[in-house]
Amino acid sequence: MKYQGNIKKMTCDLSDTVEYVLPIGGERVSINQFIDKKVSFNYLHQINCIACGKKTNKSFGQGFCYTCFTQAPEASECVLQPDKCQAHLGISRDAEWAKQHCLVPHVVYLAVSSNIKIGITRKTQVPTRWIDQGASFAIIVAETPNRHIAGTIEKFLMQHYTDKTSWQGMLKGNVMETDLLAEKEKACQYLPAELKQYCTADNKITEINFPVNQFPAKVKSATFDKTDKVAGTLTGIKGQYLILDNTNVLNIRRHNGYLIEMDVTD
Numbered sequence: 098m099k100y101q102g103n104i105k106k107m108t109c110d111l112s113d114t115v116e117y118v119l120p121i122g123g124e125r126v127s128i129n130q131f132i133d134k135k136v137s138f139n140y141l142h143q144i145n146c147i148a149c150g151k152k153t154n155k156s157f158g159q160g161f162c163y164t165c166f167t168q169a170p171e172a173s174e175c176v177l178q179p180d181k182c183q184a185h186l187g188i189s190r191d192a193e194w195a196k197q198h199c200l201v202p203h204v205v206y207l208a209v210s211s212n213i214k215i216g217i218t219r220k221t222q223v224p225t226r227w228i229d230q231g232a233s234f235a236i237i238v239a240e241t242p243n244r245h246i247a248g249t250i251e252k253f254l255m256q257h258y259t260d261k262t263s264w265q266g267m268l269k270g271n272v273m274e275t276d277l278l279a280e281k282e283k284a285c286q287y288l289p290a291e292l293k294q295y296c297t298a299d300n301k302i303t304e305i306n307f308p309v310n311q312f313p314a315k316v317k318s319a320t321f322d323k324t325d326k327v328a329g330t331l332t333g334i335k336g337q338y339l340i341l342d343n344t345n346v347l348n349i350r351r352h353n354g355y356l357i358e359m360d361v362t363d
């Protein structure tokens with residue numbers, strides 16, 4: 098089977114095991130079915146901006162041309178630094194976009210992979226965000242009416258928790274042993290009263306299982322910025338990574354907008 102087109106970040110469904118779909122050109126390819134098959138990706142030396150579609154020599158901020166990176170609302174400063182979001186003050190790159198992405202309910206969460214991390218996302222992005230990060234377990238700590246307050250809580254809790262996932266540890270399948278409920282209670286205790294009010298009573302712990310045959314002992318990151326072809330037997334999918342030959346890992350999200358030919362054989 099052959100597919101060709103610009104790839105985008107995989108979408109996913111939380112079932113017993115996560116079901117992944119890879120958007121490639123106009124097609125949406127269910128990718129779990131290719132586990133144990135030989136897949137090869139050929140980079141066709143073209144990147145199209147995921148916002149405006151124009152060709153760009155280089156990808157900025159995981160998929161944008163330089164113009165969109167500096168102007169498009171989806172590449173706003175508050176995407177990476179939510180506490181700096183000013184949409185609640187009426188300041189944003191695009192008021193309509195901000196209404197739908199910043200001025201909507203957000204959650205602050207703790208997620209566990211090889212480490213425990215703090216993060217925020219729009220409420221509608223649960224559990225997608227957790228799956229994208231390769232988390233094995235996650236719990237909602239707080240729910241807020243907008244991005245700015247969630248970002249402020251996250252910033253506060255970054256004194257106690259990292260906001261980064263260790264991607265190597267995550268891909269090796271290391272899962273830190275921790276009592277998430279106890280951590281949530283601790284996290285809420287750390288918060289000053291004006292932020293503590295957003296802590297939720299919902300203490301559900303979401304467990305996420307990824308389609309991985311066997312976790313690699315070591316991982317090597319492959320990128321189309323350095324090589325034209327990435328190929329091997331697909332041995333697993335976790336986060337936004339495809340694991341090939343139980344060693345080489347390809348971060349799909351990093352290659353948002355790259356024009357690729359994908360070949361699958363038995």
Ligand SMILES: [Zn+2]
Nearest residue numbers: 146149162165
């Ligand atoms: Zn663009």
